[in-house]
Amino acid sequence: MTTFRNPEHEILQFRTRVVVATLFVLVCFGTLLARFMWLQVVKHAELYEQAEVNRIAVVPVQANRGLIRDRNGVIIARNFSAYTLEINPRKVDNVNAVIDELANVIEIQPRDRRRFKKLQEELKGAESIPIRTRLTDDEVARFAAQRFRFPGVELRARLFRHYPLGEVGAHMIGYIGRISPADKERIATFDDADNYGGAEYIGKTGIELSYERELHGATGSERVEITAGGRAVRTLDRAPSTPGNNLNLSIDIKLQQIVEQAFGDRRGALIAIEPETGDVLAFVSKPSFDPNLFVDGIDPKNWDELNNDPDKPLLNRALRGTYPIGSTYKPFLALAALQTGKRRADQVIYDPGYFNFGGRRFRDSNKVPLGPVDMHKSIVKSSDIYYYMVANDLGVDTIHDFMKPFGFGQITGIDLEGEQTGILPSSAWKEKRFKQKWFPGETISIGIGQGYNAFTLLQLAHATATLANDGVVMKPHLVKSIEDVKTGEARLTVPKESYRIPLKPEHIRIVREAMVDVNISGTGRQAFLGAPYKVAGKTGTAQVIGIKQNEKYNANRIDERHRDHSLFIAFAPAGPGEKPKIALALLVENGGFGSMAAAPIARQALDYYLLGKVPNAPAPLKPEDDREPSGELVAQVNGGAHAQ
Numbered sequence: 001m002t003t004f005r006n007p008e009h010e011i012l013q014f015r016t017r018v019v020v021a022t023l024f025v026l027v028c029f030g031t032l033l034a035r036f037m038w039l040q041v042v043k044h045a046e047l048y049e050q051a052e053v054n055r056i057a058v059v060p061v062q063a064n065r066g067l068i069r070d071r072n073g074v075i076i077a078r079n080f081s082a083y084t085l086e087i088n089p090r091k092v093d094n095v096n097a098v099i100d101e102l103a104n105v106i107e108i109q110p111r112d113r114r115r116f117k118k119l120q121e122e123l124k125g126a127e128s129i130p131i132r133t134r135l136t137d138d139e140v141a142r143f144a145a146q147r148f149r150f151p152g153v154e155l156r157a158r159l160f161r162h163y164p165l166g167e168v169g170a171h172m173i174g175y176i177g178r179i180s181p182a183d184k185e186r187i188a189t190f191d192d193a194d195n196y197g198g199a200e201y202i203g204k205t206g207i208e209l210s211y212e213r214e215l216h217g218a219t220g221s222e223r224v225e226i227t228a229g230g231r232a233v234r235t236l237d238r239a240p241s242t243p244g245n246n247l248n249l250s251i252d253i254k255l256q257q258i259v260e261q262a263f264g265d266r267r268g269a270l271i272a273i274e275p276e277t278g279d280v281l282a283f284v285s286k287p288s289f290d291p292n293l294f295v296d297g298i299d300p301k302n303w304d305e306l307n308n309d310p311d312k313p314l315l316n317r318a319l320r321g322t323y324p325i326g327s328t329y330k331p332f333l334a335l336a337a338l339q340t341g342k343r344r345a346d347q348v349i350y351d352p353g354y355f356n357f358g359g360r361r362f363r364d365s366n367k368v369p370l371g372p373v374d375m376h377k378s379i380v381k382s383s384d385i386y387y388y389m390v391a392n393d394l395g396v397d398t399i400h401d402f403m404k405p406f407g408f409g410q411i412t413g414i415d416l417e418g419e420q421t422g423i424l425p426s427s428a429w430k431e432k433r434f435k436q437k438w439f440p441g442e443t444i445s446i447g448i449g450q451g452y453n454a455f456t457l458l459q460l461a462h463a464t465a466t467l468a469n470d471g472v473v474m475k476p477h478l479v480k481s482i483e484d485v486k487t488g489e490a491r492l493t494v495p496k497e498s499y500r501i502p503l504k505p506e507h508i509r510i511v512r513e514a515m516v517d518v519n520i521s522g523t524g525r526q527a528f529l530g531a532p533y534k535v536a537g538k539t540g541t542a543q544v545i546g547i548k549q550n551e552k553y554n555a556n557r558i559d560e561r562h563r564d565h566s567l568f569i570a571f572a573p574a575g576p577g578e579k580p581k582i583a584l585a586l587l588v589e590n591g592g593f594g595s596m597a598a599a600p601i602a603r604q605a606l607d608y609y610l611l612g613k614v615p616n617a618p619a620p621l622k623p624e625d626d627r628e629p630s631g632e633l634v635a636q637v638n639g640g641a642h643a644q
Contacts (some may be wrong), residue, residue: 022333035120056388060198063217065161066244068121068173068207070253071279071480076165077173078207083135084158085143086128091152098150099131105146106139109130115299115533122180122297128154133296159199161295167288171316172280172416172478174206175291191320195219204294204557207247207478210415214482217244234492243485250279250480258608258615259284264590266313268566269318270586271461271476272605274426275571278465278474278494280414281582282605287313319414322422322454322586326540327382328569329449331511332463333390336402338507342393345375345510355388358441362388365541379538384448396438399446401425406463406475408455414476415493422459425452431609449540460569461585468536468571468580470508471501512536524568527599534578537570539599563590566597572606582609 059425085106092098098118102108108131123129135143136157143155163178179187179202187196190213196202197219203212205295220241231495259270263286272282287309293302306314315321337343353369355362364370364384375560378386391399404410409424425430425446429440445451458476466473475498481490519528523539542565571583584605588597607613 002348003566008546016254025078061222061238061241062159062199063241064159064243065201065217066215066485067174068215068249069246070249070251070256071281072252072254072606074253075165076169076253078162078164079159080162081157082133083140084130084155084156085132086130086154087116087152088128088152090127092298102131102143102150102153103511106135108278111299114301114410114459115297118300119178119297119494119513123178128156130296133158134160139540143401162556163291164320165253165257166290166292168260168279169251169253169283171285171318172251172283173291173369174210175204175206175294176208177204177294178297196589201295202352206416207249209417209503211479211482215244215247217485218242245485246483247479248481248483248490249478250277250281251283251478252281252609253375254603255284256284256611259601260286260288262604266416266597267317267585267589268598269321269457270601270605271318272456272582272584272609273461273464273465273467273476275580275583276472276474278476279480280476280478281609282584283318283478285315285319287311289313316418317587317589318457319416320418320420320456321587322420322456323565323567324451324453324542325449325455325460326565326567327384327448328460328538328540328567328585329388329447329453330379330382331467331515331538331569332403332406332408333387333394333399333447334379334514334584335467335503335507335511336394336399337390338375338510339503340394340398343375343390348372348374349386349389351383352384353385355385355444357388357392357444360441362444375510376514376517378510378516382523387447388444389447391443391445392440394443396443396446397426397428399431399443402423403463406466406497407459407473408463410459412458412462412476414458415478419458420456423452423454429537434579449542455539457585457587460567461583464569464571464585465583466501466512467508468574468583470505471503473498473501497623512574519570524599527603530602532606533573533606534575535570535606536574536580537568537599537602540567541565542567542571565589568598568602568604570606573608582606 005125064079067075067079069075087093087095087098099108099113116129119126119129134140140155147153147155163170163173163175178200179196183202187199187202190196192213195216195218199216199219201238203209205306210213218241222237222238245617255272259272259282263270263284266286268286270282270284271280273280289306293306298306334343338345351364351370351373351374353364353367362384366384370381370383370385373381373383373386375386377383394402398403403424409422410422411419425438425442428439430436430442432453442451446453453535462476465476475494477494479493481492483490513536516534518524518539519531519535519537528535528537566588567586569585571580571585574580580607584602586598586601588601604615607615
């Protein structure tokens, strides 16, 4: 059968297909045009902003941290810039393999790996963690040439904190470290928390912590054009950061260095204060540590060595250590007896070498009867019997009320965090602490700085400075002034006195003259032979462990860490009409008799500060009593005391 073509039908089908195709094309183009109009006109502003965000990164610009200088302008904390090599763990599949490859390009030591691992655990979620810091120019060039091999590894310029004097003054200066989760929680409480955007370091201890907000500065920003891979191409504009304010310390860092060298390998602490201003001239805690170890994150090996050292180099003994202060308490108790009318200076008691109370015999630690003793002799010869009687006559609550304004058992308010309160006992304190009443026999050992007494060396130094300043109380402080980096103006941190203790001048004179005689004919005379200035002082020795009745104290038979602590307080010049320029308190742990261990260190400190005398030629700064002690029978909690 023959089929005939229908041209008209075919033409109709063709035209239909053309129309449909045309309509399809028009719809597609219309859709594209509509979408184009939507994106380019309606959503233009929003999408342009998103595109700029993808093309441009806003990078925080960290400010230079403020400098820390001593009272003479010596820089003890500064900044320097260097390159660091950092790994972003989220962009690297096998971190260990990458580190192994990097080790073929630049030197990576085992301690760098340990530190990286420690930081990786502490800073989970961090965008970058340093594997090497402070690269040399040669190392920078070698890595830059092979950078394409290490995606996720960046070379960055960083500011580093440096403590050029190393261990000198480490406990007061403190250190900075990488921001931890706990630090982030603390930053969230700041009213300027936004200022820490992009910050990686923060003050951890010491002045670096206490004055963090002053030192930090104001964070800036810069707009940087980046590639799709996230690499910076060029900087478009920049809002500069503002450096942190500088701190001018009250510390004489040379005095600090001399004292630290005088301690040698012994444990202990010394605080020296300018009485008239409250300026802390030296703040020593021995042994010390190198704060530079902590800046980039301390590696586990060094941390274990410091943390497990039996000498506890990380313990700030000057601020946090609490001790019975032994016979250094006696001048203050004498002053209390005068002020309350319980004793006259010329009133004489008989010292037979013991004091009977409540059926118990309290002996003088020297077991040497002094016979007739007035107040002057009681301080010069350090009669325990005299102060057993004084303490008994005053009572614990009167002693508490008199000593409290001097700062014993109180927070002094020094500009460091972590200060301990200590214990200034009273009947109310014992009732609250032990749910027991105070027994009169417990007051006896209070008179020689023992019993429940436990004070920080800072409190003892503060009280000594207050005594030297005729009862005018100045808040002790390490930072003398804060220098505004913009204006150069320096504002004092402690501009005026805190309060005054109403002491009679004649009573201060009586105690002061006796303390001067301590270093002329008393227990401190050997240490100050030939001194061309008058110095008021008092030696002291505090027992670490108690000894049995009638047992003679023999240091050679006792473990070194159980031997007595050696103490000394002093202020000078202390001649008639002279205004003391320096007051100090120091303790040598397990050092024995106060005149043997502590007083000679004080002599070196005073000789330098008053005379400019440098003992034993210490390394230059870089930018970088005489009586044999014996056992004492004292009812006590913290051990007895050897009189000095």
